[in-house]
Structure formats: C-alpha cells, structure tokens
Amino acid sequence: MSNKVEAIDAAEAANPWELYGAGQRRTLLFILFLTGTSNYADRNVIGVLLEPIKAEFGVSDTMLGLLTGLAFAIFYVTVGLPIAWLADRGNRKKIIVWSLTVWSIMTALCGVAQNFWQLALARVGVGAGEAGAVPPAQSLIADYYPPEQRAGALGVYMMSSMAGYIIGMTAGGWVAQHYGWREAFLVIGLPGFLLAVAAHFVLREPRLQAGFAVAPEATEDARQSIKLLLAKPAYRNIVYALVVYFLMAYGALVFTASFMIRVHGLTVAEAGGLFGIMSAVGAVVGNLGGGKLGDYLAKRDIAWVAKFPGLALIAALPLYVGSFAMGSVALMIPLSLIGGILLTGAVPTIFAALHVICGSKRRAMAVALAFFFANLIGLGLGPVLAGAISDHMAQIYGPAEGLRYALMIMSLTFLPAGIFMLRAAKYLKSDLEE
Template identity: 50%
Template sequence: MAATCDLPPAHTLYTPRQRWGFLAILFLVSTSSYMDRQIITIVLEPIKDEFRVSDARLGLLTGFSFAIFYATLGLPVARLADRANRRVIIGVALTVWSTFTVLCGFAQGFWQLAAARIGVGAGESGAIPPSQSLVADYFPPEQRGRALGLLMMSAMAGYLVAFVGGSQVAAAYGWRAAFIFVGVPGLALALLVFLGLSEPRTLPGRAVPRRGGESIADSWRALRAKPGFTNLSAAMILYFFVSYGAVMFFPSFMMRVYGEELARVGLVFGAMSAVASVAGSILGGWAVDRLCARDRRWMCWLPGALLLATAPLQIIALLMPSFLAFVLVCFPPSLAIAALTPSLFTHLHAICGSPRRAASVAFMFFFANLIGLGIGPIVAGALSDHFTALQGPSGIRWSLVIVVLLFLPAGGLMLRAARSLETDIEP
C-alpha cells in the first residue's frame, strides 16, 4: 500500500477536457444544493401569512431547522469522503435532499415544513466537502482558485433559479409549487452523478484504505494547531451569520419596506444578484490565482479587504429610499461577496493538508453553519420583531443593518490569518 504514495498526483490522470467536464457536473450538483436551500427565502412572506408566525420563527425555519443536521452530519460525511467513493456519497446525498425539498411542498403546517427542512439539511451535508475534495484532486494547485471560483458560482446560479424561477412559480401557483419546482430536477441529476463523475480512488493502484490513516480527532488537532484555520473559521462564522441571518430576510425587507410584489422582487433583485455573482466569482478566482503568484498572503488579504469594504456599502444600500435604488447600490457589495469566496477556500485548501481536505471543509462548515446559519436567522428575526413592534414594517431595516456590521470583524480576522500563512501551509 505504501507504493501508492509514489504515484503521480490525481490531477495528472485526467485531460483538461475531462477535468472541466467533471467540474460542470459538480457545478450542477452544487446549484441544486443552493437552489433547494435558498427557495425558502423567496417564499417566507406567503409562509408567514399562511401559518401566522413571527420573524423569529421564520428564522428558526430558515436557520436552525436546516443547520442542525447539515452541520453535525457534515463531520462523519467528510470523514467518509476522505476515505471512500465521493461520487457515491454525492449521488446519495443529492437524492435525499431533493426528495425532502419536494416534501416541503406538501407540508400542511409549520412544524411539518420544519421537519422537511431538517431532511433537506441532512442531505445537503453530503454536498460541499466531497465536491471540493474532488475538485482539489481534479485540478493542479495553480488552477484551483479558478476551479473553486467557478464552483462557487453555483451558489448564485442556485440562488437565481430559486429567486427568479421560484418567485414566478410561487406567484402563479403558490409557495408549495415552488419547492416542487426546484426539488424534482435533483432526482434526475443524481443519475448523471453516478454515470458521469470519476473517483480517482477507484482507478488501478490508487484505492485509499478504509481503515487506518488519520483519525477525525487527529485531523482536528492538526487543524486547530494552525492559527490560520482558527481565524478563517471564525471569519466564516461571522460571514455566514450575515449571509444567512441578514440576506435571508432581504426579500421580506423589499416587500415590506418598498411594497414590492413577490414576482418583481425575484426578477429584478435576482437578476442583479446573478450578474454580480458571475462577475465576482470569475474575477475573484482569477485575482487570487494571479495575486498569489506574487505573494501567497493575498489569499487572506483579498477577502479581508473585501469584507471590510462590504459592510458600509451594504448598509448604505439598506438605507436607500426606493426599491430600484436599493437594488443598484446592492450591486457593489454583492460583487465583493462573490469575489471573496474563492479566496476563502483557496486559503483553506492551502493550509489543511491533503489527508484531511474534506474533513477541513466539514470542520469549518460545522461551526459556520451551526452558529452562523443556525443562529443568524433567529437573531435577525428576533431583532426584526423588536424593531417592527417599535417602528412598524420598516423596523426590519434596522435589524439587517445591525447584523451586516459583523462583516467588519470578519475582515479583520482574515487579515490576521495572513500573519501565519507561511507556517500554516501544508501540501
């Protein structure tokens, strides 16, 4: 078995055409994941009206009910992904979360919907760690920033389908139809995963032993010893707290404060977000590869600077007096958020070490999701309930302003991570 250590890197086994083909499939999988996760955002208002629940309870629906198993199951799934067939893990996970998304459309009460969301979160725990682990194997280090940047574009692709397509379906046929609209395609996509992806470990002589190797506890100790991983994880917690705590309520904000209809919010804001995400992901992936060729600390400096710039820009947007002004001013911070994401994961894969790629993603997402995604929407919803009681529908604005301020310490943490980068890096 030791001879396998002398084999060439996995990425040399594939042609460029094969690599980009595999990335295209993983892009579709990730798009389905974000699409099924984000559809709840656009239909919060009709759900609130039908079930007569508070914003804090909506935060529980969008956050903790999804995050509880999404975060906790991510660790054993990542452990499995560092040893077993990642193609199978992704295919099974995709089938599970797509099925539960469809079941969301049949919920007849708030708690039924919450239970189905728990199932979606449990399934999606098998999406990101094995996918990023495969990308790191498919592509050489000098191309990973661009590959991860393109993979991260799937977040906005899913967001766009959920926002634009889901809003139109919900407006025409009701919010339940929107869940079915985004869930059913995932069941067909699972077949493409099983037939179209390659697992390097299944090739002759490259099988990874299912026993032995680094334990999950050893992986955690190795990662925790790296200051860069600690700073990155803390920054991601705050980043998720804003991304899911505040941004989840943006559609509700636009409908309540500006009086816009669901279909128009989905079309206009969704289109803006899509353009910003595509441009930002491409530019961010290209920029981090180019800048790191000069100084590798740019994988920390770039996201740190963008996070610090995003907070004031996003607050200015929230204070705009009209819907169209809000959408226009939201473009620069949306562009920055998309551009910084490839750097975060480039940094993670640079310092984690090859034996624990999937585990490092799962550890980081465990804390980021459990705290940021799980608690962020509840806090934002509770603040919205408080300010709404004092100021009426416009109170949600001040809830979002407060939460967005957390981008500032997140930026500081990323700048701090640059100090230890050279000692943290592990091939």
C-alpha cells in the first residue's frame, strides 16, 4: 500500500454510512455484487467441468477433490489473513480491484493447462487472487450501511455467491458441451478485466472521503487482532459452525453436477443448467429472505442472528439426505431446492453476527480469520473427503452409487454446524462490541 490511510473511529461516531445517499449505496453494493459474482463464477465453474477433466486426464475422484479443494484453499487462506489485515487499515477498493484482476487471469490460464498439475497450479493462483475478495467487500458494506440495515445488504452481497455459481455452472456447462472445458474457463475468466476497470472508477473508500482520526486499534498487529477475536466464545462457535458447514456447502457440493451426470444420466449442459436454475431460486429466496428475516428478528432479540441460521442448518439436513437418496431428478429437485433456500438463508445472518461482535476495526480480519479455518478445513478438505468416500464406496457399489452415498454421508455435517450456531447465540450478547 503506497498511501497511508487514516482509520475509522473505533466507536463509529463519524458514521461513515452517512457519506452516501440511498441511491449511491445501491450503486456501490451493485458493483460489489458483481465482483462477488465474478469471484464465485471463477471459483465454481470447475464443478461442472469435473467429468470432462476426469475423462481427459484419467484421475480419481480423490484427485478431483484435491483440485477443487486443497489446490484452491491453501493459498486462499494463506494470503487471506495478511490481505485482511491490510483491509482493516488501508484502501479496500484497491485490494478488491487488484484481486479481481489476478483471479481473472488465473481462471483464464486454467483453460490452457496441458496436464492435471498445470491445472492444479492455476487453481492455486485463482485461490490466491480470490483471497482479497470477500473480507474487504464485507468491510466496505459495513461502512456503507448502518447496523440495522447490514444483514439485508450483506444478504444482497452474499447472493452474488449463488449468482456466480449459476453463471459458472450454466454458462460453463453450455460452453463445455459445445466447445470444450478449456474454452469454458476462458469465457468465465476474461470478463473480469472489464469489471476491474468499472470497480476502480465506481467504488468508494470511506477512509479517503472524510478526515477520520487514527484509532488506537490501527496499531494492533495481526496477532493481537486474532487473539482478541478468538477470546470471544460467540466468535469461536461461529467459526466452528462455518468450518463444518463449508465441508458440505462449499466443499462436497462441488460434486453435485457430477452426481446428476453419473446417477441420473444428464449431459454436462443439462446438469449445469438444472443446477443453475435451482441455485438461482435458492439464492433469491434464501439470501434476500434470510437477510430480511435476520434483520427483523435481530430487532426483537440480537441473539437471533445466531439462532436463526442454527435452526435453518439443522432443518436442511434431512432435505439434502433425502434429495441424494431419490431415484429420479424430478424427486430430487424439490428437496434440494428447499434445502438450498435454508442454507443460503442462513449465510447473511451468520456474517451479520460476525460483524456485530467483532468491532469496527476488525471487520475484515474477523471475516478473513473465519474464512481461514472454514476454507482450509471445510473447502480444502470437503471435496477431498467426499472424493475419497466416493472412491471407497465405488469399489462396493460402483462409481454412481458410490458418489450418492458419499454426498449423503457428507450432508450429516449440517447438524453440528447448526448446534454450534445455537451455542454462539448463548454468548452473543456478552460478546457485543457495538
């Protein structure tokens, strides 16, 4: 960072959100939504490309899990914490713009990989770039919007994860079906360059728009920030919940398109399109509805920002197990759709809870630290674990049924995730900082 940036008052007495009118907030949120969409499209397009990649390189499901999990997660979490430390002190807009440029380049490079290990190396680069996406974006949203509107705004932003998933699966699947999996990476990755230009000119950094005084917390090093966050029981339980949640929701579910292809006989384009439509409905209803419901419940009792996602996660378990057990796509869709609404509805309030208890000066670090553990263990090991279970079960039941049983087993992780969120609710009020 070349320019020293002043930090926001710890008590938020300056109210940075007052710098913007409602229309400008919507514009800023829309650009952040687009960057999030690019982030998740580039990350998730590989999910619909696993079967053609498997066929070309002749690798096992465990290796596919390594490609989608650890290869992405290692640098994602390694780079994420120092970037978050910078985001809590510096120019968050610049971090987002440069990160967007890097992950777009690396996604396009996935399309020119000539062997499995070159593809894995490019995925490492995607992870390193995307490490600078979510923490600074959520931190900016928390400055753009007052506390009583944050869950709703975060719900809109988190919907970008599903929007990106939809684009990655549908567009990526269609391009792969008609032109090849390499071309799919190029089509998904290259538009990020144009978006980076738009983000550079449209996004605003509140720390540069007003003369905020330097706060004591600005002198904290990363270790001090981490120590203070982990001292909070509510924060620890939210992190535990995210770790277990990510094992399935952001880990093993990468095999859903492969499941539809192997078990139900869909083509790559059909699987990507169907799962994209299901994700679209789940994203709109879940993220927007969950964010609004979270705001409403929090006004009655702030502990509901943790209780609500806990109950939603537990309710999703039987729906997902049942969806993978069904014998046809027609029976699978309604169960998976309702389960997806519950999962995506839980996400905005989980992160609203983080922002409530972390304090204004540690927002990016709070998100990045949670993502460090959730992505390293959940996203990193979730696909590998699902792939290993699938390979083991395939020796007994065949590759199609082996994957079915693997996804059913992995769905059980939603129960402990929900329990951890309910435990977080018990400590939330005592951990409040603002």
